[in-house]
Amino acid sequence: MNTKEPYIIISNMSYRYSDAKHYALEELNFTIDKGEFVVILGEHLAGKSTFCQILNGVIPNFKGGEMKGSVIVGGLNTQEVSVAEMAQKVGMVLQDPAVQLFTTKVINEVAFGPENLCLNVDEILERVRWALQVVGLAGFEERSPTSLSGGQQQRLVIAAALAMWPEVLVLDEPTSQLDPIGTIEIFSLVQELNKKYNMTIVIATHASEEAAQFADRILILHQHRLIAQGAPQEIYQNTKLLEQVNIPSPQVSRLATYLEERSLRFPEFPITIEQARKGIEQLVRRSENCGLQPSKRRA
Amino acid sequence: MRASAIKAESLSYVYQPHSVIALDEVSFEVGKGEFVAIIGQNGAGKTTLLENIAGLLKPTRGKVLVEDLDTNQCTVAELSMRVGLVLQNPDQQLFTQTVEEEIAFGPRNLKLHDSEVASCVEEVIAKLDLGRFRQEFPLALSIGDRARVVIASVLAMQPHIILLDEPTMGQDYRGRRQTMDIARQLHQEGHTIVIATHHMDLVAEYSRRVIVLCQGKILLDDTPAVVFSQPEVLLRTHIAPPQITQLTQSLPPSLGFSRDALTVVELGEEVLDKVNRRESITKKQKPRKLEIQADLPKQIPRKEYPNKRSVL
Amino acid sequence: MSALIECYPGQSLFHRLDPRAKIVFLLLFTTVIFIIQHIYLVVAVLLIVIALWGIARLPLRSLGGYFKMLSGILVFLFVVQATLYPGKVILIGPIIPSSVPLIGGKGNITEEGILFGFFITARLLTMILILPLVSMTTPIDRLTLGLVRLGLPYQLAYITTTALNQVAVLKAEAGVIMDAQRLRAFSTFEKGNPVAKMKAYPLLVTPLVIGAMHRAQLVAIAMESRGFGAKGERVYIEDIAMKPSDWVFIALSVLCCLAVLLANFLS
Numbered sequence: 001m002n003t004k005e006p007y008i009i010i011s012n013m014s015y016r017y018s019d020a021k022h023y024a025l026e027e028l029n030f031t032i033d034k035g036e037f038v039v040i041l042g043e044h045l046a047g048k049s050t051f052c053q054i055l056n057g058v059i060p061n062f063k064g065g066e067m068k069g070s071v072i073v074g075g076l077n078t079q080e081v082s083v084a085e086m087a088q089k090v091g092m093v094l095q096d097p098a099v100q101l102f103t104t105k106v107i108n109e110v111a112f113g114p115e116n117l118c119l120n121v122d123e124i125l126e127r128v129r130w131a132l133q134v135v136g137l138a139g140f141e142e143r144s145p146t147s148l149s150g151g152q153q154q155r156l157v158i159a160a161a162l163a164m165w166p167e168v169l170v171l172d173e174p175t176s177q178l179d180p181i182g183t184i185e186i187f188s189l190v191q192e193l194n195k196k197y198n199m200t201i202v203i204a205t206h207a208s209e210e211a212a213q214f215a216d217r218i219l220i221l222h223q224h225r226l227i228a229q230g231a232p233q234e235i236y237q238n239t240k241l242l243e244q245v246n247i248p249s250p251q252v253s254r255l256a257t258y259l260e261e262r263s264l265r266f267p268e269f270p271i272t273i274e275q276a277r278k279g280i281e282q283l284v285r286r287s288e289n290c291g292l293q294p295s296k297r298r299a
Numbered sequence: 300m301r302a303s304a305i306k307a308e309s310l311s312y313v314y315q316p317h318s319v320i321a322l323d324e325v326s327f328e329v330g331k332g333e334f335v336a337i338i339g340q341n342g343a344g345k346t347t348l349l350e351n352i353a354g355l356l357k358p359t360r361g362k363v364l365v366e367d368l369d370t371n372q373c374t375v376a377e378l379s380m381r382v383g384l385v386l387q388n389p390d391q392q393l394f395t396q397t398v399e400e401e402i403a404f405g406p407r408n409l410k411l412h413d414s415e416v417a418s419c420v421e422e423v424i425a426k427l428d429l430g431r432f433r434q435e436f437p438l439a440l441s442i443g444d445r446a447r448v449v450i451a452s453v454l455a456m457q458p459h460i461i462l463l464d465e466p467t468m469g470q471d472y473r474g475r476r477q478t479m480d481i482a483r484q485l486h487q488e489g490h491t492i493v494i495a496t497h498h499m500d501l502v503a504e505y506s507r508r509v510i511v512l513c514q515g516k517i518l519l520d521d522t523p524a525v526v527f528s529q530p531e532v533l534l535r536t537h538i539a540p541p542q543i544t545q546l547t548q549s550l551p552p553s554l555g556f557s558r559d560a561l562t563v564v565e566l567g568e569e570v571l572d573k574v575n576r577r578e579s580i581t582k583k584q585k586p587r588k589l590e591i592q593a594d595l596p597k598q599i600p601r602k603e604y605p606n607k608r609s610v611l
Numbered sequence: 612m613s614a615l616i617e618c619y620p621g622q623s624l625f626h627r628l629d630p631r632a633k634i635v636f637l638l639l640f641t642t643v644i645f646i647i648q649h650i651y652l653v654v655a656v657l658l659i660v661i662a663l664w665g666i667a668r669l670p671l672r673s674l675g676g677y678f679k680m681l682s683g684i685l686v687f688l689f690v691v692q693a694t695l696y697p698g699k700v701i702l703i704g705p706i707i708p709s710s711v712p713l714i715g716g717k718g719n720i721t722e723e724g725i726l727f728g729f730f731i732t733a734r735l736l737t738m739i740l741i742l743p744l745v746s747m748t749t750p751i752d753r754l755t756l757g758l759v760r761l762g763l764p765y766q767l768a769y770i771t772t773t774a775l776n777q778v779a780v781l782k783a784e785a786g787v788i789m790d791a792q793r794l795r796a797f798s799t800f801e802k803g804n805p806v807a808k809m810k811a812y813p814l815l816v817t818p819l820v821i822g823a824m825h826r827a828q829l830v831a832i833a834m835e836s837r838g839f840g841a842k843g844e845r846v847y848i849e850d851i852a853m854k855p856s857d858w859v860f861i862a863l864s865v866l867c868c869l870a871v872l873l874a875n876f877l878s
Contacts, residue, residue, distance in 0.1 A: 044441065044471040058832050084841035092836035095469070099829040104750035111848045118843035125848060150341040151537075160837060176469050179340045179497050181537035206471055209542050248472040251500060251542040251563055258567040264574060273542060277549045280570055284554050287574040355790055376796035384794050390822050391784070392791040394814040408796035438821050452795065 006031040007200055008055065008168065013069035015050065015059060024050045026224045028069075032202065032217075034167070037194045039211040039232075040204040042221035043246040048204035051221065052172040054078065055202060057086035074167055087113065091161030093171040097145075097153035100160070106132070106148075107141040109156055113164045124163075131159040135189060151182030155189065162193075168200040169193060175207055183207060187214050209250040212236055212271035220245060236271045252276035302366075304460050304491040305329040305352055305382075309361035312347050312515075321347040323515040324361065329493065331459070334486045336502040336523075337495040339512035340537035345495040346387070348512070349462045352493070353384035365460065380409060383458035387465045389445040393437040398429060398448050401437050405456040423451045427481065443474035450481060460491040467498050479505050500541040503527060503561035511536060528559035624856070625667035626748045630757025632857040633745045636864045643868045644737055647875040650730040656871060657737045660744065667748050683808035685735065689728040696724035746775050756851055765845045780826075781819060788818050 013028040025047045032038055042048045053059040057078040060067045071078045074089045094100055103109045110131050114124040132138045135155040140148070145156055154174055161169060169190065175183035187210045193199045205211060211218060211232065218235045220228040222245040228235065236242070236253045249257070252273060256266045264283065270276035305328065312322040321344045329335055337345050350356045351363050354370040354377075363370045365382050386392055395401045402423055406416040424430055427447055432440060437448050446466060453461065463482065467475040479501050486492045496502060502509060502523060509526040511519040513536035519526050526533070527540035530548060539545065547560040547569075554573070560566035625633075644656060664671065702720050746754070751772050758768035789800050792814065799811045834840075 043473060044443065053832065056836055058835055062832065062835050082841075083835045084838040087836055087838045087841075090836075092833070094829060094833055096829065099826055100833040102830075102834065103752045105752075108752055108849070113837035115846050115848065116838035116841045118841065118846050121846060121848055124846065128848075164838065173469075177341075179537040180499060180539045181534070182341065184539070246471065246473045252546055254563045255543065255546075255567055255570075258563055259570060262567075262571060264571060273546045273549055276546050280546075280550060280556075281554065283570065284573050350790075353794060355794065374798070375793040376798060379794055379796045386787070386791055386794075388787075390825070391787045391818060394788070394792065394818055396817075404797070405795035438818065456795065 004033050007034040007036075007074055008032040008202075009070075009072040010054075011070050011072075013054070013067070013071055015054060015065060015067045017063065017065045020065070023224055024065075025054070025221075028226050030219070030226060030229065032200060034200055035194065035198040037191065037201045037214060037216045038203070038219060039215035039217075040202065040219050040221060041206075041208070041211065041235075041247050042204070046221040046245075047224045048221055049172050052092070052170050052202070052204055055168070055170050056090035056092050057081060057083045058092075084116070087166070088117070088164055089166055090168045090170055091158075091164055091166035093154070093157050093161055093169065093174050095173040095176050097150060097157055097177070100157045101145040101153065104144055105141070106137065106143050106145060106156060109145055110160045110163045113160060117164070127163045127165065131162040134162060134193070135159040149182070150178050151185055154178065154182070154186055158186075158189065166199070168202065171201070171203045171205075173205055174203065175205065175210070183210060190214070208236075208248050212250045212253070220247065232271050233269065237269045302331045303328055303364070304331045304333070304366060305493070306364040306367075307348075307352075307361070308364070310348075310351060310358050310363055311360040312344075312351055312356060313359045314347075321515055322351065325512075325515070325517055326361075327510060327517060327520055329460075329491060331491055332486075332489060333508060334482075334492045334506050335494070335508045335510060336506035337493065337510045337512060338497070338499070338502060338536075338538055339518075342514075343512040343536055344515045345512055346464050347515075349384055349464050349493070349495060352460075352462060353382055354378040355384070376408070379405070379456055379458065381458055382460040382462060383453035383456055384462040385450055385453050385464060385466055387468060389442070389449045390438060392449045392452070393445060396436060397434050398432045398437050398440075398451075399424075399434065401448055402429075402452050402455045405452055409456060419455045419457065423455045426484075427451045427454070443470055443477060446470065446474070446478060447481070450478075454485070458490075460493070461485060463492070463494045463496075465495055465497065467496055467501065475501060499527070499538065500543075500562075503541045503544065511538065523561055524559040527561065621668055621748065623667045623748075625663060625744075627856075628748075628860055629851055629853050629857040630749050630753045631761055631851070631853065632860045633749060634754070634757050634761060635861050637741060637745050639864050639868045640741055641738065643871055644734055644741075647871060649875060649878060650726060650733065652871055652875055653730060653733045653737060657733060657740070659867065660737055660740045663744055664740065667744065669744070669747055681739070683805045683812065685732050686805040687809060688735065689732045691728075692731050693720050693724040693728035696721065696727045699723065742775070742778070746779065751776055753851065756847060756849075759845075759847075760851060766840060769839075777823070781823060784819055784822055785815060788815055 009031045010028050013025065014023050015025045016023045040048050040051060050059060053063065054067070054071050055073060055078075059065065060079060061083050067079065073086065076086065076089060078086060101109055102112060107128060110128045111124050114127050119127075129138070132140065135158050137152065137155055137159060140152075145153060148156060158169070171190065175186050178186065187207075190201055190203065191214050194201045203211075215232050217229060218232050219226055220235065220241075227245070228238070228241060236249045239249065239253075239257050242249055250271055252270045252275070255276060256270055256279070259266065266276075266279040267282050268275060268279060270279050307325050307327050310322055310325045311320070313320050325344075325348065337348065339345055347356065351358055351370070352365060354365070354373055354375045357371055365378055368378070368381070370378060393401060395404060399420060402420045403416050406419045411419070424433065427450065429447065429451055432444060432448070437445060440448065450463070450466070461482075466478045466482075470478065475498060482492050482494060483505055494506070506523060509519070509521065509523050510517055511526060511533065518532060518536060519529065527544045528548075530540050530545070533540065540548070541561065543560055543563055543566050547556050547566055548558050550556045556566075556569055556573070560569060640656065640660070644653065647653060647656075699721060702722055702725070749757070754775070755765075755768045755772045758771060759765055763771070792798075792800070797814075799807050800815070803811065
């Protein structure tokens with residue numbers, strides 16, 4: 001699944017919006033491998049949206065400002081290449097479906113990007129058909145985008161991004177406006193893209209439970225800097241850190257912390273329901289077969 | 300019998316021109332001082348319901364009574380003194396140049412005396428800790444602060460009932476907590492709170508009653524514990540119970556866990572109980588102490604929950 | 612809140628016209644409206660436009676929203692023109708008493724002034740009605756395509772139709788903002804007098820404009836991210852073709868305009 005070759009390389013990158021006093025992002029240095037599923041966590045104004053926009057070149061090409069260091073995506077330097085060209089490597093999905101839908105029919109929406117790229121009609125239609133099928137909206141071609149539900153609209157936006165045949169999909173809080181099942185649908189879809197098409201995924205989100213379940217790696221932005229990164233297991237175990245940066249852990253992790261404070265430790269720190277279930281079963285059964293392991297007693 | 304704050308009687312609402320049925324014969328009653336959460340998929344009718352209660356929309360059929368007043372017979376202004384509605388997007392609810400002016404806007408429109416307006420404003424600013432933003436331009440504040448200013452502005456009209464439509468959307472963890480804590484504070488002060496939201500963990504923790512909407516109809520209307528113990532029903536309206544409840548529902552029934560633990564603390568206590576009790580049976584060490592602990596009612600630090608849960 | 616407002620769907624003759632025919636109609640009539648000087652001709656054009664509304668089966672009640680917002684401006688314009696027009700037949704004496712320095716004694720409401728006021732207002736009204744006639748019966752992407760096939764570069768065409776679309780978007784946004792104001796017991800936009808409405812415009816305009824700017828930025832980012840502005844000859848998966856009925860409509864529009872212009876310059 002993960003071919004372990006760096007696809008996104010960020011070196012000593014700092015960015016300041018024009019007319020801004022402080023840097024919106026400071027001294028970022030890391031790489032993202034091809035096929036990785038990365039989740040960006042951070043409280044409000046930590047820099048998540050800015051970060052998403054530097055990945056496809058909107059920053060600095062569209063928004064101006066001052067950028068130091070470099071951002072290389074798939075061999076292309078975002079400061080040297082137009083946003084339109086970057087758009088063929090990096091697809092972007094924003095929070096509000098309403099601002100990302102420009103046409104009156106689903107098929108036109110998905111075709112919008114390839115049309116801009118001046119491909120021939122047959123190729124465009126082929127991409128459109130593929131994209132709609134991948135996101136599960138095949139058959140919706142003639143529908144109007146505004147008649148779709150929130151979740152369907154976001155899937156349509158993803159299809160429109162996919163039609164550009166990107167290698168990376170960047171999603172900036174794509175599920176904030178969706179209901180719980182809609183949220184899971186989007187994350188599952190994105191995971192499928194990741195596993196089936198080896199698409200690199202970068203999602204900025206507040207949905208910690210989904211992050212824990214789907215991410216290969218979590219990056220934490222705090223006050224414009226990258227202050228931690230690691231596998232979800234590591235990150236969510238670091239409750240002190242998460243508290244400092246105002247990021248919630250999944251409830252199951254908080255359960256583990258609660259029990260640990262009362263001297264009862266899970267065999268393995270859980271970050272998903274499945275892990276927690278196994279853990280609880282083990283704890284209860286272990287306490288039944290007392291004596292197998294030195295169980296922690298309540299003080 | 301509790302006085303009635305809101306009463307919907309076969310409320311139906313149809314949007315023209317496409318004849319979309321948003322609410323279909325909805326009937327329920329909210330007593331004074333309740334804390335109700337309304338959940339359901341996007342498009343289930345939550346916003347439409349709240350707008351009907353506030354009088355912004357008038358029922359197509361049926362009626363809504365707010366403190367025994369028929370909304371059909373009242374103007375929105377008249378209702379605004381009894382029921383306040385905070386809409387989803389703060390940016391559409393901020394009109395003036397300073398926070399102070401914004402908060403004073405409502406009371407002024409109610410034609411109160413300047414001194415009364417001033418005291419309303421001061422009270423709300425103190426309550427919601429907005430003192431340092433007094434002269435700030437409301438639309439330039441951060442999202443969490445903008446949301447707070449809107450709540451303050453609605454609160455300044457001193458309604459008894461406060462409706463909040465997805466007040467936690469788009470906010471980070473701290474923002475969500477702050478908003479819900481404000482709601483809780485207002486509830487403790489005696490306001491009736493009705494809140495539509497997608498954050499089930501917050502629903503489980505803060506609300507005492509949950510109404511589940513699906514395609515304009517009420518699917519469930521009960522305590523969070525009862526509602527979240529029916530995940531199959533909730534699925535129909537694209538809702539999943541809070542993760543902790545899902546966890547407890549995934550545990551094998553043979554372990555004897557309840558199917559409706561709502562918070563981390565609740566399930567944590569259950570786990571501790573189970574682990575310790577089993578230990579006390581087999582180990583027979585300090586049984587007295589453990590027995591006493593086993594006899595204690597569940598340590599639920601949520602003071603506001605009225606429902607007593609039985610110890611397993 | 613969608614950034615894209617649906618046009619009013621329908622199958623009327625007007626709906627089915629090629630976007631190019633409608634654009635030509637729009638340009639012709641808008642130009643004519645600005646040229647003609649006689650109020651009865653303006654009224655004639657206004658009636659034609661209203662008739663077309665009927666043919667397209669568009670609901671006149673959808674104009675209600677526009678009027679709520681604009682009635683303040685319309686009345687203001689009327690009053691300004693009525694009082695400042697240098698007419699001869701004075702109906703009501705100066706509204707500014709002569710004791711006021713500099714502008715005292717001015718502001719006679721004359722018969723000519725009132726007629727001129729009507730003329731200006733009727734012209735504005737007709738303009739306001741022609742635009743939705745086209746925008747509500749044509750999906751926005753077809754309109755863009757129409758402009759492109761008429762020779763406009765794609766980006767320019769897109770910007771034009773988006774600007775047009777903004778009218779409908781802003782109308783919907785204004786509706787929500789006014790709802791929020793009603794919730795705070797503010798109903799000037801429904802019940803207030805025109806002067807009060809004028810005074811209240813900043814309360815509507817501030818959130819409207821800021822919201823629009825914010826949205827515009829997000830839309831721009833979304834569009835750039837889908838290659839908008841890429842170099843080359845843009846491709847379209849759907850194309851438009853002129854039918855005989857389209858040519859007939861254009862011919863009728865031209866004839867109509869010529870007739871009105873003739874009447875204007877002959878009288």
